[in-house]
Amino acid sequence: MSYSDEVIDHYENPRNVGKMNDNDMNVGTGMVGAPACGDVMRLQILVNNQGIIEDVKFKTYGCGSAIASSSLATEWMKNKSLDEALLIKNNDIVKELSLPPVKVHCSVLAEDAIKAAIEDYRTKNKKQSNG
Amino acid sequence: MKFPIYLDYAATTPVEERVAEKMMSYLTRDGIYGNAASRSHSFGWAAEAAVSEARDEVAQLIQADVREIVWTSGATESDNLAIKGVAAFYKNKGQHIITSKMEHKAVLDTCRQLERQGYQVTYLTPDSEGMISPSQVEEAIQKETILVSLMHVNNEIGTITDLKEIGAITRKNNILFHVDAAQSAGKIPINVDDMCIDLLSISGHKLYGPKGIGVLYVRRKPRVRLEALMHGGGHERGMRSGTLPTHQIVGLGEACRLAREEMSSEIKRLDQLRHILLERFMQLEEVYVNGSLQHYSPAILNVSFNFVEGESLLMALKELALSSGSACTSESLEPSYVLRALGRNDELAHSSLRFSLGRYTTEEDVRYAANTVCQAVEKLRELSPLWDMYLDGVDLNAVQWTAH
Numbered sequence: 124m125s126y127s128d129e130v131i132d133h134y135e136n137p138r139n140v141g142k143m144n145d146n147d148m149n150v151g152t153g154m155v156g157a158p159a160c161g162d163v164m165r166l167q168i169l170v171n172n173q174g175i176i177e178d179v180k181f182k183t184y185g186c187g188s189a190i191a192s193s194s195l196a197t198e199w200m201k202n203k204s205l206d207e208a209l210l211i212k213n214n215d216i217v218k219e220l221s222l223p224p225v226k227v228h229c230s231v232l233a234e235d236a237i238k239a240a241i242e243d244y245r246t247k248n249k250k251q252s253n254g
Numbered sequence: 255m256k257f258p259i260y261l262d263y264a265a266t267t268p269v270e271e272r273v274a275e276k277m278m279s280y281l282t283r284d285g286i287y288g289n290a291a292s293r294s295h296s297f298g299w300a301a302e303a304a305v306s307e308a309r310d311e312v313a314q315l316i317q318a319d320v321r322e323i324v325w326t327s328g329a330t331e332s333d334n335l336a337i338k339g340v341a342a343f344y345k346n347k348g349q350h351i352i353t354s355k356m357e358h359k360a361v362l363d364t365c366r367q368l369e370r371q372g373y374q375v376t377y378l379t380p381d382s383e384g385m386i387s388p389s390q391v392e393e394a395i396q397k398e399t400i401l402v403s404l405m406h407v408n409n410e411i412g413t414i415t416d417l418k419e420i421g422a423i424t425r426k427n428n429i430l431f432h433v434d435a436a437q438s439a440g441k442i443p444i445n446v447d448d449m450c451i452d453l454l455s456i457s458g459h460k461l462y463g464p465k466g467i468g469v470l471y472v473r474r475k476p477r478v479r480l481e482a483l484m485h486g487g488g489h490e491r492g493m494r495s496g497t498l499p500t501h502q503i504v505g506l507g508e509a510c511r512l513a514r515e516e517m518s519s520e521i522k523r524l525d526q527l528r529h530i531l532l533e534r535f536m537q538l539e540e541v542y543v544n545g546s547l548q549h550y551s552p553a554i555l556n557v558s559f560n561f562v563e564g565e566s567l568l569m570a571l572k573e574l575a576l577s578s579g580s581a582c583t584s585e586s587l588e589p590s591y592v593l594r595a596l597g598r599n600d601e602l603a604h605s606s607l608r609f610s611l612g613r614y615t616t617e618e619d620v621r622y623a624a625n626t627v628c629q630a631v632e633k634l635r636e637l638s639p640l641w642d643m644y645l646d647g648v649d650l651n652a653v654q655w656t657a658h
Contacts (some may be wrong), residue, residue, distance in 0.1 A: 126569070134569055140637055157655030158640060159600035161563055161589070165639035182639040186565040190637065235656075 126187055127221035133191035138198050141180035143167040151244025155235045162189040162229065166236040168200065168208075170244055176200050176208055181236075188226040192216050192233035205241050259619045261576040263460075263612030264409050264437060264554055270462040270613070273508045277464065280304060280501035290498045291489065301500045308507025315510045316435075316454060317445040318471050324490045325503055328468035329436040331483075332455030333360040333403075335470050335494065336432045339480030340401050340453070341368050344430075348398035354378040354386050355595035356410075358434055361403055374398065383546040384411045384596050388419035395423075401430045406438035410579065410592040410608055411545035412554025414442070421450030430478060436460050440513030441553055442521065446471060452478045458502065462613060463509030467502035470494075516613075524611050525552035527620045531609055532557075534624035538631060540644070544579075544593055544606055555609045558593075558602040559627075561641040562634045567607060570630035574623050579606035601640075601650075 126134070142165075143150045149170050156163040162185030169178040179197040183190045195216055200208045216222070216230035269277075279285040280301075290305045292298025309320045326332045341351065353365055355377045365375045376394045378386050391402060402424050404415050417433060424431040432453040435444060439454075440461035446454060454471040458464050472478050472493065486495030532555060535541050540560035556579070559567065564578030579590030589603035598606075607627070611620070635641040643650060 131569075134566070137637060142642060154639065155656055158604075158650060159655070161600070161604040163639055163655070165642075182637055182642060184561060184638040184640045185563050187569040189563075190566060 129195075129220045130187055130191040130222070133194040133220070134187045137181075137190060137194040139179050139181060139194070139201075142182065143169060143178075143180050148247060149244075151240045151242070151247065153236045153239025153241070153243055155239055156185070156189075156232050158184065161185060162232060164189065164193045164232055164236040166193060166196065166233075166240045168240045168244060170205065174204055176203050176205065185229065185232075186226070188220065188222055189229040189232060191220050192222070192229045193236060195219060196233045196237055200237065205244070208237060209241060211237055255616075255618055255622060257573045258575045259573060259615075259623055261574055261609050261611065261615065261619075261623060263615070264412075264608065264610035265577065266459045266465065267462045267612055268614070269459075269464050269505065270509060270512060272512065273463055273505045276508045277501040277505040280504050286500065288500075290500060291487065301498075304500055304504050305498055308503045308510075311507040311510040311514075312456070312469050315440060315444070315514050316456075316471060317447055319474060321491075322446075322471050322474050324470045324472055324493050325498055326468045326470050326494055327466055328459070329358075329434060329455045329457035330360040330468075332457075332468050332470035333358070333432075333434055334364050335480065335483050336453040336455060336472075337361065337364045337401065337403055338368065338483060339493070340430055340432070340478070341373055342481035343479045344400045348396075348400045350374045350376070350396050350398035350400065352376045352378065352391060352394045352399060352402045354380060354404055356380050356384060356408055356592045357403070357405055358409060358436065361405070361434055365403075380413075380595055382597050383549075384408055384413035384544070384592070385546055385549060386415055386420075388416060388423055391420050392423050395427055395429065399427070399429050401432060403432040403434070405434040405436075406444070407435075407442070407551045407554070408545070408592065409437050409554075410590060411556045411596070412437075412551040412610075413546045414438070414549040414551060416549070417449040417451065424452075425450040437551065437554070440510060440517070441551060443517065446473070458506040458509065461509050461513050463506040464502050467499065467506045469506070520613065521552055524615070527611050527615055527617060528552050528555050528609075530617065530620050531555055531624050534621075534628060535559075538628055542598075542602060544596065544598060544602075553611050555611075556593075556606055557609070558598070558606040559631045560602060560605055561638045561644055562631050563604050564606055566634055567605075567627075567630055570633065571626060573626060576610070577608050579603050579608065 171177045181193045183193045213230035213234040286300045288297025288301040290301040430452040436457040439456040452473045456469040458467040542558045544556040593603040
């Protein structure tokens with residue numbers, strides 16, 4: 124399997140690697156995939172009072188394309204509102220990283236991780252406002 | 255050190271220089287280019303002499319008689335000829351074959367094809383170390399059984415099958431015993447008589463000979479009969495027609511001679527190198543050897559590095575040429591069927607690397623490789639959410655994953 128320069132760059136220098144405190148109300152966590160399938164992504168967002176994603180962290184178990192897809196997603200989400208971040212689509216990731224057809228599922232997983240993190244943040248904060 | 259370091263000798267080996275040199279003198283006008291089947295002139299006689307010298311080398315390697323050596327295009331053809339040839343010839347005697355789930359695809363796909371033609375096949379499940387026990391074979395035998403086909407050394411995990419015990423069982427039950435020896439011929443001792451082997455497949459390119467040539471050993475006493483797959487000039491006593499490729503045959507013969515001479519020292523040397531790799535890997539946490547700790551080929555080491563995915567690991571190992579049991583490195587996106595047959599969970603199958611060592615592997619090579627792999631594993635674990643969870647004491651089996 125040969126990789127695009129973009130995938131290699133993200134793999135060798137992954138952006139925003141790390142872990143946030145899951146219990147922080149301003150943090151949303153999305154964990155998608157399964158070890159048995161060969162990829163698991165954990166993507167976390169820190170949302171400020173204006174509803175802007177101030178910081179993003181990820182860790183990924185998976186192939187080079189999965190690591191690159193999640194690394195790229197963290198870059199794109201930063202400084203966006205939640206609704207703007209939800210506009211990031213897996214096809215954009217495929218294009219940016221020149222992923223071959225067999226690796227499209229990595230980009231789908233990254234999109235799922237974005238949605239899951241935002242969903243988690245929203246659920247958490249809805250519960251709180253409800254009381 | 256020469257980069258990248260080749261650690262994929264189980265996939266193929268380079269042709270040994272002395273072998274290539276010898277092959278060159280059987281091709282051109284100033285060499286021996288005759289057809290070994292030409293009985294009417296010296297060109298043919300010279301080629302025939304070279305072929306029979308090579309036959310003798312192969313026979314010596316496995317303690318067989320020269321008349322039991324059939325040239326083929328490789329182990330895949332040998333496996334096909336052995337299994338389909340026996341199945342067709344003995345179909346009135348019975349239509350049941352015993353093999354295992356961790357055989358090479360050349361055996362498994364051939365058996366599947368026979369199943370489509372109405373034969374029954376039992377696929378034995380290896381134990382967690384990748385071993386098939388003689389008693390398993392014995393219990394699977396039916397009245398209809400005509401053939402047992404098992405590999406000597408497994409190509410992915412390096413386990414060595416107990417051929418002697420199994421051969422005694424098949425012989426006692428009057429069932430033919432075929433062995434795929436692609437990974438063992440020229441690497442570890444084989445004695446077709448002691449092991450009661452009736453048919454044995456050898457591949458040229460796994461033992462520093464050329465690609466495109468192989469051997470099927472076919473026992474004469476008691477006589478084993480085959481229906482040919484290839485019809486034509488009746489070469490190889492009718493079992494495999496086609497003009498003999500003299501240069502390939504001479505190359506394989508020479509490769510067998512060198513392998514026989516160097517085998518005992520090479521076994522010790524490779525075992526030490528394998529040990530160096532293993533010792534270094536065991537300094538890491540959560541490392542699992544796939545295969546047997548007692549019955550292994552010194553040339554193969556298969557290890558799973560938990561919480562790290564194999565393809566991403568290979569990406570970090572650009573200086574090393576090796577292979578992984580990860581789904582992502584296979585066309586089918588399925589993790590290794592061999593590791594699955596052992597009952598390894600998919601996570602560990604995804605995390606596996608196969609190191610296969612050979613004649614040109616040096617101690618410097620394996621030390622460098624071991625350190626590089628360990629560094630890469632540590633780097634990727636830093637990136638792995640599963641490693642985080644493991645460190646936090648989370649039971650990964652208890653987590654509800656969103657399978658996709």
